Amino acid sequence: MQTHTRKKLEIIVDSPLVPRVTALIDRIGATGYTLFQSIGGRGAEGDWREDQLTGAQQKILIKVIAGEETANRLLENLSGELERYSCIIYVSTVEVIRAGKF
Amino acid sequence: MQTHTRKKLEIIVDSPLVPRVTALIDRIGATGYTLFQSIGGRGAEGDWREDQLTGAQQKILIKVIAGEETANRLLENLSGELERYSCIIYVSTVEVIRAGKF
Amino acid sequence: MQTHTRKKLEIIVDSPLVPRVTALIDRIGATGYTLFQSIGGRGAEGDWREDQLTGAQQKILIKVIAGEETANRLLENLSGELERYSCIIYVSTVEVIRAGKF
Amino acid sequence: MLDAVAMAGSNLLSPMVLFFVLGFLAAMARSDLSIPEPIAKAISLYLMLAIGFKGGASLASHGVDATMIGVAAAGIAMSFLLPMLAFILARGLARLSPIDAAAVAAHYGSISIVTFVSASEFLRMLGVSFEGYMVAVMALMETPAIISGLWLARRYLQRPDSGRGQVLHEVFLNGSVVLLTGAFIIGAVSGTKGMTTVAPFIDAPFKGVLCFFLLDMGLIAANRLRGTRAISPGLAAFGILMPLIGGAIGVLIGSVMGLSPGGTALFGVLSASASYIAVPAAMRLALPEANPAVYLTVSLAITFPFNLTVGIPLYLAAARWITGA
Amino acid sequence: MLDAVAMAGSNLLSPMVLFFVLGFLAAMARSDLSIPEPIAKAISLYLMLAIGFKGGASLASHGVDATMIGVAAAGIAMSFLLPMLAFILARGLARLSPIDAAAVAAHYGSISIVTFVSASEFLRMLGVSFEGYMVAVMALMETPAIISGLWLARRYLQRPDSGRGQVLHEVFLNGSVVLLTGAFIIGAVSGTKGMTTVAPFIDAPFKGVLCFFLLDMGLIAANRLRGTRAISPGLAAFGILMPLIGGAIGVLIGSVMGLSPGGTALFGVLSASASYIAVPAAMRLALPEANPAVYLTVSLAITFPFNLTVGIPLYLAAARWITGA
Amino acid sequence: MLDAVAMAGSNLLSPMVLFFVLGFLAAMARSDLSIPEPIAKAISLYLMLAIGFKGGASLASHGVDATMIGVAAAGIAMSFLLPMLAFILARGLARLSPIDAAAVAAHYGSISIVTFVSASEFLRMLGVSFEGYMVAVMALMETPAIISGLWLARRYLQRPDSGRGQVLHEVFLNGSVVLLTGAFIIGAVSGTKGMTTVAPFIDAPFKGVLCFFLLDMGLIAANRLRGTRAISPGLAAFGILMPLIGGAIGVLIGSVMGLSPGGTALFGVLSASASYIAVPAAMRLALPEANPAVYLTVSLAITFPFNLTVGIPLYLAAARWITGA
Numbered sequence A, B, C: 001m002q003t004h005t006r007k008k009l010e011i012i013v014d015s016p017l018v019p020r021v022t023a024l025i026d027r028i029g030a031t032g033y034t035l036f037q038s039i040g041g042r043g044a045e046g047d048w049r050e051d052q053l054t055g056a057q058q059k060i061l062i063k064v065i066a067g068e069e070t071a072n073r074l075l076e077n078l079s080g081e082l083e084r085y086s087c088i089i090y091v092s093t094v095e096v097i098r099a100g101k102f
Numbered sequence D, E, F: 001m002l003d004a005v006a007m008a009g010s011n012l013l014s015p016m017v018l019f020f021v022l023g024f025l026a027a028m029a030r031s032d033l034s035i036p037e038p039i040a041k042a043i044s045l046y047l048m049l050a051i052g053f054k055g056g057a058s059l060a061s062h063g064v065d066a067t068m069i070g071v072a073a074a075g076i077a078m079s080f081l082l083p084m085l086a087f088i089l090a091r092g093l094a095r096l097s098p099i100d101a102a103a104v105a106a107h108y109g110s111i112s113i114v115t116f117v118s119a120s121e122f123l124r125m126l127g128v129s130f131e132g133y134m135v136a137v138m139a140l141m142e143t144p145a146i147i148s149g150l151w152l153a154r155r156y157l158q159r160p161d162s163g164r165g166q167v168l169h170e171v172f173l174n175g176s177v178v179l180l181t182g183a184f185i186i187g188a189v190s191g192t193k194g195m196t197t198v199a200p201f202i203d204a205p206f207k208g209v210l211c212f213f214l215l216d217m218g219l220i221a222a223n224r225l226r227g228t229r230a231i232s233p234g235l236a237a238f239g240i241l242m243p244l245i246g247g248a249i250g251v252l253i254g255s256v257m258g259l260s261p262g263g264t265a266l267f268g269v270l271s272a273s274a275s276y277i278a279v280p281a282a283m284r285l286a287l288p289e290a291n292p293a294v295y296l297t298v299s300l301a302i303t304f305p306f307n308l309t310v311g312i313p314l315y316l317a318a319a320r321w322i323t324g325a
């Protein structure tokens, strides 16, 4: 089956920051994104489990499929915008069928 | 450590369609799948957040690990079955230890 | 943009086992992990949907980003520790920006 | 007329409507106030269980009414036929594509449980009684419209009917239909004695729970309105005109069937209201070509608020006038 | 006997059992009706909190009974020993592997909180009183069976006992044990005054909440039954025979210990019922080789429905007969 | 003094505090007991809705008090100024970095809804009346502290103020502020009649729901305490000293403003308590350099338990003493 190479960006970020990240994704011109809730984790700031009422440490995973160029632009902008915040970003390569969608 | 190359298929699809997709996964002969709920996103059809009572726009992520050949067959069948529906499909390469499981 | 290659380990495991896996991740020296809840799936043990009160079949997805060496050590230890349990593990390659974080 | 204005006022100042308005304003101002989704779903199930049980118990204590069969048949017929009218209006007034118009039409043939529940609390507040079996009529009206909507759409679609089995299944075994009908039967079987047992759960806190739910409905309605580009002036006009027409026809037929003023008003409410649970899920499956932003927005963000605030007292005033009460 | 049949009838027509049946039928017909998982968990916590608190408050107002210590000891002994019997039956009748049989056995030594709660509501409905400390006995019976089950399994396993610490921890600090026991103590400390404070939350709506929960239990039981290939005729027979045997032994011992007819019936119910919360989680951790489809299906989809519909009135009839009431 | 000890005792043995202790002990012993997160959020919303509505209805029935405007202004001033004091103490006693100290300070200027709710139930239990508008004062005190905290932090940060718009928005349209204020207004508008309608939902079960919630607060507090390395002896001392100082100032000002003994005690409670909802979310966004482990732990795991068990009766005793009641 004929497939096309795209980039998958994944961002794990504090939930209060999600509106800022999705606004950036829109601005950069990616065709979409999908949000997932995480239920716990550990990082430099230590352990957390669910949001325990405060919502302050709740992390959201944002997945974006985009072409290489868009992905790169997004990556650069994100790393600037989110520098001060507790978050992680990583990129991998995926194959898609409908090239027009991404 | 000795690892084996497999394909990871990810499908993001409307929740009412999940039974149809999992039935197809079974029919093609993949050894399993796992479902995850997403909490929002954007695509060609616009923004959505959770399912807001109607359940009509709720998206589910389906992950399938399978051998290359099974993955290809699944991909072909899915792209036919889901053509008219709002969904995205992408494939990447993973390494597994227990070759027999996939 | 300058990126660095890392490994992404994903483990899908019964929820009662999560504390044991995260303890192992800490011991091996990975810098962090993130947990996600799955809502259903199928494998060698058959179908399951949510945890239906018992919590016994609920699966959790654990994502770990780590350097190649750490990832390999984690993989070896996990495959020993979890041998008897119903779980799947797979590894892929990702690019990150902040090399120091992983 | 004066009567209707007074009623409308007392409706607008009820805690229920005020909580809806609070939710609406909060979301419009982009507050982060939100009800967790599993809670909203659970409350929705609670309302169905409670309203079904109460309807059944009321049937058991007041007995089957002579007019019941007629009203049930009329309800089914309305659910089948209103979509035809809605389709024409959605094409002409809202200028929707045939597929979108068919999907919208299906929503207006079906009913909205929360609108019905709010209306019956409004009647109770005013001391207006109504037939207990109206709940059963509501359950019967939920699904026929889906079949009409799909029939309308099919004339414009060049494709084989894949998955029709799943759709029919989805239609008739939809969770809300099953729970409403099941709770109604259980209520009828358990009667007054069963009602006493579960009243502290399904009766006493009912209005308060409804307030909480309407808060969420307000949030949802305003979020839809804010987020959408799908709403045109024509579609907005449709979302107000269609319930007025449906409500008028419903009140007329209800009174002709011999319902009490309260029952007549509720039949008007059922005809005027648009589905937001059973129909969208079915459309998503059977008519994926239709744009959910269109049908969800007009049903949840235009018609629902209109009925809740203005429509309900209006249909009651009309019902009183026509039945001469 | 006639009495038992009448009781069984009134049990089958109670809203609680009817909602269970509704859930069961809905899932069998593949309706998409479902209770969100966090809600089901919360209701389960609510039932434990309420039943624990009520038991403690009742202990505080009626005082400690002379037979209490004896019954508590008998309960612990039953929980330890019933798995031996269950193991033999599961091997012989259901032809399970030793590991699966041990896991199943642990479930039948332990107890089901919802079965107990349904039974005590049934007694209340009939005006049959019982000892308030039966709740504490239930809490005591929850965990010993896990140790027996693991002991049975260990004889067939060639492996070092990794994670035993975590298992023991899981067993004794299991959330349901902690909440039941804690609420019982709080109820005993706060007494009647505390009860008055929280009664509108834990007492008045209790039966209605139970109905809602049993709707979910019906859905879960039927979904398990539908989805499984794990159930053989032998296993089904085990799922019905084992509670009958356990219930008979329980009723016998309860009456010998000097419990009231109601208390005797509840002791029978505890012995007859099988765990679906504490034990499966422990087995998953300590005995991953056992197939969860086997133990969950027989416990949730065979024994629970059997006890709820037929078993409870049966154990009460037996308790009345044996205590001469 | 003796009076205060007796009150403290009756507070410690109330079901509410006992359920908090149960949760605390369960988490300390690493039990897997846990309340699903959407449920905790929903209960938190329920408490705000109920307390807001009740406050508004009480205002409607008792009328506006002459002292109300003064108390409201004093509350806003306290919320602005307490962070200055808290900042100095957090720097000197707890030796926090300026950024962490500023974040912590913002929490102590703001208020904790559950502490307020527990205190008002405690007053009700003792038959001590208080001004209904204290709920409105609470809503007013929720946010000014955030601005003070950010102002304190800004003097130590060399960076452009990105996202200030979002922060101000977050502050003033925070869900809890909107719901509290909105429900208060609805309660005031609906008055006694509206209260009768929704009382079975927001009044009768209120204390029981609070017990359930405090169970969860106990779990959360202990989990924070267990998991953290962020707590130093100095920080722990701060977490106890700061509410004592804040409470003393609050009681003093409350009595000077002419509040009743009950109202004075509540003003003390508001001043003594530290936010755990509105402020952390705002800090996360506006001051990501501050360590959440520090401010959440001291607020949730030190100050909240202290106020709930020891503080509340203490502030009441002080209020009685100072008002001469």
Ligand SMILES: Nc1ncnc2c1ncn2[C@@H]1O[C@H](COP(=O)(O)O)[C@@H](O)[C@H]1O
Binding pocket: A030, A031, A032, A033, A034, A035, A063, A064, A065, A066, A101, A102, B012, B040, B041, B042, B043, B044, B045, B046, B048, B059, B085, B086, B087, B088
């Ligand atoms: N480029 C993308 N990256 C990640 N998720 C996407 C992307 N495009 C679409 N999606 C997801 O797929 C859903 C359906 O997409 P669509 O059919 O384009 O509306 C969206 O609501 C998103 O959740």
Ligand SMILES: Nc1ncnc2c1ncn2[C@@H]1O[C@H](COP(=O)(O)O)[C@@H](O)[C@H]1O
Binding pocket: A012, A040, A041, A042, A043, A044, A045, A046, A048, A059, A085, A086, A087, A088, C030, C031, C032, C033, C034, C035, C063, C064, C065, C066, C101, C102
């Ligand atoms: N190495 C890692 N692998 C996976 N997730 C991580 C990793 N490091 C951090 N995270 C996630 O990112 C969140 C924030 O990380 P940090 O800013 O390092 O505290 C953590 O709470 C984790 O959920």
Ligand SMILES: Nc1ncnc2c1ncn2[C@@H]1O[C@H](COP(=O)(O)O)[C@@H](O)[C@H]1O
Binding pocket: B030, B031, B032, B033, B034, B035, B063, B064, B065, B066, B101, B102, C012, C040, C041, C042, C043, C044, C045, C046, C048, C059, C085, C086, C087, C088
């Ligand atoms: N091939 C697969 N692809 C994705 N997920 C799988 C696969 N096989 C198993 N799983 C997941 O892992 C769980 C345990 O698998 P098993 O031990 O094979 O029953 C299943 O319930 C699925 O959620």
Ligand code: NA
Binding pocket: D082, D107, D108, D109, D110, D111, D246, D270, D271, D272, D273, D274
């Ligand atoms: Na209609």
Ligand code: NA
Binding pocket: E082, E107, E108, E109, E110, E111, E246, E270, E271, E272, E273, E274
């Ligand atoms: Na048992």
Ligand code: NA
Binding pocket: F082, F107, F108, F109, F110, F111, F246, F270, F271, F272, F273, F274
């Ligand atoms: Na304060």
